[in-house]
């Protein structure tokens with residue numbers, strides 16, 4: 001409702017809907033759908049200003065890797081890759097160059113990084129940090145990343161993609 005009707009009407013009618021559901025077990029509005037998928041909602045970075053995210057203060061906000069540590073996610077070594085990138089070149093030409101590498105921001109575990117190396121951007125996947133939220137599968141603008149359950153519900157892998165001519169997977 002929020003995305004369809006805006007903040008004020010969405011909150012007011014959402015509140016009404018919550019109470020009718022809680023008190024009477026029915027909804028005036030039923031189940032609403034968004035007009036498009038999360039992946040399709042991303043727009044090219046050129047049309048937007050970069051957001052200056054404040055650094056974590058260590059009191060109320062914390063860096064992602066500290067939080068991953070606290071999640072106690074544990075993986076065995078030498079597990080098969082469970083984050084599958086269909087087309088590594090597309091990551092570079094579209095995910096990075098058109099969309100400014102959103103994977104480095106939407107992943108709550110800091111699995112994806114674009115790292116500058118010798119003047120070129122390198123896509124790094126630190127799969128051992130994955131907390132299996134499946135956001136990348138849903139949010140990647142090209143639907144180029146597929147999350148699969150790691151072997152035995154655990155997983156550990158690191159994949160590195162270098163820009164041509166020195167590309168390694």
Ligand code: SF4
Nearest residue numbers: 107130131133134136
């Ligand atoms: S499922 Fe994807 S977005 Fe979620 S933690 Fe793992 S790599 Fe990151």
